[in-house]
Amino acid sequence: MINTDDDKMEIEAQDELELTGPPYPAVIDTQVRIAKEQSSVFEFLRKESRGELVLAPDFQRNDVWDEKHQSELIESILMGIPIPLIYLFENEQGERQIIDGKQRVTTLKLFMNNELALTSLFMLPKLKGAKFDDIPPLLQAKLEDYLLYYYVIQPPTPEHVKFNIFERINRGGISLNKQEMRHALYQGKATTLIQELADSEAFKNATGNGVRANRMRDRYLILRFIAFYLYRTEQLSDIDYHSDIDSFLAATMKYLNTASTAFIEQIKEHCLLGLTMIYQTLGKEAFRFETKEAGQKRPVNMGLFEMLLFVFSQLKSGALDEHKIKPCIEQYKSAIDAEGSFAGGIDSKESVDIRFNWANKIIQGLKYA
Numbered sequence: 001m002i003n004t005d006d007d008k009m010e011i012e013a014q015d016e017l018e019l020t021g022p023p024y025p026a027v028i029d030t031q032v033r034i035a036k037e038q039s040s041v042f043e044f045l046r047k048e049s050r051g052e053l054v055l056a057p058d059f060q061r062n063d064v065w066d067e068k069h070q071s072e073l074i075e076s077i078l079m080g081i082p083i084p085l086i087y088l089f090e091n092e093q094g095e096r097q098i099i100d101g102k103q104r105v106t107t108l109k110l111f112m113n114n115e116l117a118l119t120s121l122f123m124l125p126k127l128k129g130a131k132f133d134d135i136p137p138l139l140q141a142k143l144e145d146y147l148l149y150y151y152v153i154q155p156p157t158p159e160h161v162k163f164n165i166f167e168r169i170n171r172g173g174i175s176l177n178k179q180e181m182r183h184a185l186y187q188g189k190a191t192t193l194i195q196e197l198a199d200s201e202a203f204k205n206a207t208g209n210g211v212r213a214n215r216m217r218d219r220y221l222i223l224r225f226i227a228f229y230l231y232r233t234e235q236l237s238d239i240d241y242h243s244d245i246d247s248f249l250a251a252t253m254k255y256l257n258t259a260s261t262a263f264i265e266q267i268k269e270h271c272l273l274g275l276t277m278i279y280q281t282l283g284k285e286a287f288r289f290e291t292k293e294a295g296q297k298r299p300v301n302m303g304l305f306e307m308l309l310f311v312f313s314q315l316k317s318g319a320l321d322e323h324k325i326k327p328c329i330e331q332y333k334s335a336i337d338a339e340g341s342f343a344g345g346i347d348s349k350e351s352v353d354i355r356f357n358w359a360n361k362i363i364q365g366l367k368y369a
Contacts, residue, residue, distance in 0.1 A: 032161055033154040041077075041108055042144040048105065053088070054097045054187065055105060068120040070107040075121050077108075077146050078139055086150035087169055089162070089185055096152065099184050100169050112143070159250045178246060179220040186250065188257035189264050194219045194226070197268065202275035208284030210300045225306050226267060227252040229313065232356050245347040274313035281325050282308075289337040303342035303355050304333070310359045315366070325366060332362050 039047070047053045065073075076083060086101030098105055110116040114131045121128050127135060132143075153162055166181050183191055197203055198218040211218045227249055230236045239251045256264065278286045286308060287300045308329070336342055341354050 032157050034157070034165075035152045035154060036149070037152060038147050038149045040144060041112075041146045041148060044105070044148050045109055045112060048109065052096065054095065055102050065103045065107060067116070069103075070110070070116055071118045071120055072122075073104060073107050074111050074116075074118060074143070075124055075127075077143055078127075078135075079123055080142075083148075086148060087166075088150055088152045090152050090154045092155050097184065097187060099153075099166065101150070108143075159247055163246060177215055179216040179223070182223070182250060182253055183216060183219065186253035186257060189259060189261075190223075190253040190256035193256065193264055193268060194222050197222045197271050200272060200275070202272045202279065205284065206275040206279040207287060207300055207305075210284075210288070221300075221302060221305055222271070223249055223253070224302065225309050226256075226271070228306055228352065228356070229270070229310055230255075230267070232310065232359075241349060241352065243347060243349045270313045271309070274309045274311075274315075277312045277315065278308060281312075281322050282329060286329075289333060289342075301342055303346045303351075304336070307342075307355050307359045307362075310356065311362050311366075314363055328366060329362065332358070332365070 044053070048055065073083065083104060084101070086104065087099045088096045089099050090096045107116065111118075112132050114133055116131065118127050118130050127139075132140065135143075153165060157165075162185060163178060163181050166184075198213070198221075203218070203222070211221055224245075227236075230252065231239070231241055231248075236252065236255060239248070239255060241248050256267075285297070287305045288298050289301060289304065291298050336358060341351065341358075345351065346355070
């Protein structure tokens with residue numbers, strides 16, 4: 001798999017980002033709890049303002065409705081036209097997040113707060129330019145009393161079932177990939193940590209800006225490393241890995257959301273230090289295997305990223321001769337590439353063990369370099 005510089009580099013090796021993996025295993029007697037509820041627009045927005053509902057962040061950073069689409073929604077409601085269902089996710093603490101329907105709810109919130117003026121109206125052209133306070137009281141009441149219907153996905157619905165539900169919801173438009181689903185489901189310390197690391201100069205430098213931020217590819221890469229780092233250093237309480245990457249990453253995010261601030265800062269520090277050392281020592285091509293074809297280079301490799309960042313997160317800055325590290329690492333990379341163990345599917349427990357056994361070999365080898 002070889003890309004040109006202009007491709008901005010996909011991630012090499014198994015990439016679950018387009019939901020093309022094998023189907024979920026059959027589950028007998030799966031507990032699925034989905035409640036159907038309704039609220040007036042006024043009640044729904046009041047719940048959001050009190051913090052009982054959380055507007056989950058956009059999955060696509062640039063996926064924001066323009067004023068035309070926002071105005072069409074308000075016009076539809078004023079005309080009594082039904083709008084699509086909203087979907088919420090409820091966690092074990094009873095907190096609810098809006099998973100599908102954020103743009104609709106945001107539009108209603110903006111309009112009723114007088115932050116949106118109507119435009120491009122087809123059925124009600126006389127309201128063009130009007131804000132909420134400008135429309136007749138009868139229409140204000142009609143908007144406030146309009147019923148929103150929504151489904152709430154509740155515990156103890158299993159993680160893989162939640163993912164399957166979200167996939168089905170989004171088949172009509174842009175399908176969410178699994179990292180985008182995790183980002184919606186597990187808002188908190190985990191998502192903040194992952195975003196800060198993915199947006200850091202250390203990450204961008206070490207990867208040579210070679211991992212796309214769209215569709216959360218960068219956050220996926222960071223989350224994988226954190227999960228395997230904690231797993232291999234025995235810091236994940238009661239969480240094991242059995243080749244099910246989705247359940248493993250979901251469990252890690254839930255664990256991080258309950259961790260102390262000090263623990264989160266420690267992980268962040270290890271990651272940033274490791275990335276900085278890698279860039280200073282190996283440069284921006286650290287996570288790519290070499291190619292013999294001139295003018296081309298291979299993509300950032302997920303397995304190589306996890307392995308090398310693990311290695312450098314275990315080293316202390318200045319403890320080794322930096323002039324000896326690079327040739328030593330390059331020799332190991334050549335041997336790994338020749339073996340072919342970092343190509344193709346890399347999520348089986350056997351592949352993970354191979355990857356981190358190599359990491360331990362490199363750590364020991366560097367000590368005697």
